[in-house]
Amino acid sequence: MTYLDHAATTPMLVESIAAMNAELAQVGNPSSLHASGRRARKVVEESRELIAAALGARPIEIIFTGGGTEANNLAVKGLFWSAQAKDKKKNRILVSAVEHHAVLDPVLWLGEHEGAIVEILPVDTQGRVLPETLRKAFEKNPHDVALVTVMWANNEVGTVQPIEELVKIAHEFKTHFHSDAVQAVGCLEVHFQNSGLDAMTVSGHKVGGPQGIGALVVKRDIELTPLLHGGGQERDVRSGTLAAPSIAGFAAAVSTAVVQRTSRANRMTSLRNDLIKRVQEQVPDVVFNGDPENRLPGNAHFSFKGCEGDALLMLLDAQGIECSTGSACSAGIPQPSHVLLAMGRDEVTARASLRFSFGSTSTPDDVDAVMQVLPAIVERAKRAGKPAVKK
Template sequence: MGARPSEVVFTSGGTEADNLAIKGLFWARKRPRILISAVEHHAALDPAHWLADNQGAVVELLPVDAQGRVHPDTLRAAIDANPDDVALVSVMWANNEVGTIQPVPELAAIAHAHGVPIHSDAVQAIAQLPVNFAESGVDAMTISGHKVGGPMGVGALLLARGVDPVPVLHGGGQERDVRSGTLDAPAIAGFAAAVQASVDRRPEQAPRLAALRDDLVSRVRQAVPDVILNGDPTDRLPGNAHFTFPGCEGDALLMLLDAKGIECSTGSACSAGVAQPSHVLLAMDQDTARARGSLRFSLGHTSTQSDVDRVADVIAVVVERARRAGLT
């Protein structure tokens, strides 16, 4: 991934890596403003909000366009307002709900032009997109084992040389003294193998997934003509298709599809079960009803054409039934 061994700080997963980057850089920089995109995963948003509630941080949510992208001019204007006050910037590589890819190298160049460190959560991206830590220009990058087919409970913060966040965990001084604690070597070995396999296989997997996803999108559109594809139509994670089915409750769709053996997700998988419209869709200027009628299909290395065929075969009937059940 373009990181030197000394730039890999192992953690217990993406959540810890995001917390270390955001809290640690905020504490190290001793400046108030945290510029963070409005569509981040809660693992990045919540530590920023916690710092605002408890440590005097000023969190500025960078707005996104209707496709979920932070425009470079938006970041430039936010930093320019007072460059000396900015502790850090955090913008994810690709969104976990709608799949939109952010212009991270461009954003990194803007942050660096002002001497501000930038963190990117690349948890969703590394198996599906060419992500190179050194070339991206970011100072800190979050990755996680279980999103690349590796074990749960292990991840890493890639941390450029000379970037020194204040530790969240203090103790034995492991991992550059940034993350103390005896490392879970078996989990790390599994994580390393999974990252290696996913990076090696990406050149054939990504186009295969994109073709399956495109087929899924076009057949869902044929079956449900008023369906809306959320996120960027092309510049998105190859395995992501995120739809709004107008007039439906996402949870009703989820249950009807589950009964037919199809697993998908409303909102972020990590926050499913919490009956709130997705903050990502709301940030994309969607109204609550549209946000609540949304569903994400994720394709991965085990997905096949017959999985897509199955969705295409049942989606019209399922949507019809969910519409009759109505919005609550």
């Protein structure tokens, strides 16, 4: 099996499995006052400190959530509602056109149900939000923006955004800035305080931790309107019993991934560059997508002219090679990627796309395995093309 879909989820690191296993056999609700509760609380707080240290944040700034999607929802809705509570006029949301649906959809939902004015920030052909684009959007009306949300690095095409520059502009206009950094942590240098961000989303399973756990890193002085009401476990912003085993596994993964980041990123970059070079050599009409320089180390994204991405995926799957056409859809019906469309690709090219993403377990054998079958598979998929119907 050749697993090249690490951007979807990546194997748990041994450190994470060990930390989680150690907790799974223990009893204790971190909110209980007795010894077992205190023991579990200690695990949670030590984990919080580990994560904070790894991400350049203060422990108090870490709010654990049920994953990246919840953290994104909390950031987008929480920041919007708290901005509204202070000033009704602040109803515009600036959001990049290439966000993951976990950001885009809550923003659009606020537009449909809560009176938000959604302004989609266009990107260049490599998927980047240019600083002047953001500035222009602010200058239209400097006083009505509730929040800006632009991801750190794109999950589909791997392009890294000029986050620090964008944050500075938002702060000139005294507006909060959120960034979905789930793809960036462990791959790029992510330092919350240095970035200037007000809120940042992190996910457990994208860095080698367990699924179903994540965090919103959010500055202490920022008020967020809660989404989940209940016991108020996390700063009264997020309710729900703290998942000590998952949190322990999450923390071990984040700290290990961050410590090993440079060496792993270098290894992934070289594997990725090798794959890109060999695909371009053997499939001359391939289109390479995203920023060639400022990109996630593990991401290689192509459009194969005349093919359907889902046909390529199926044929590769049959050969034991696992990759993705972009972001997964629950029902598996391929949709042209909104990211590629925003980058100016046409629908046919967008549908012809395939993403290979490397991770901690990837080896040169994986690249060899892909190259052994890919050229023939592209030829076959080209012949299949779109299902043709006789007139």
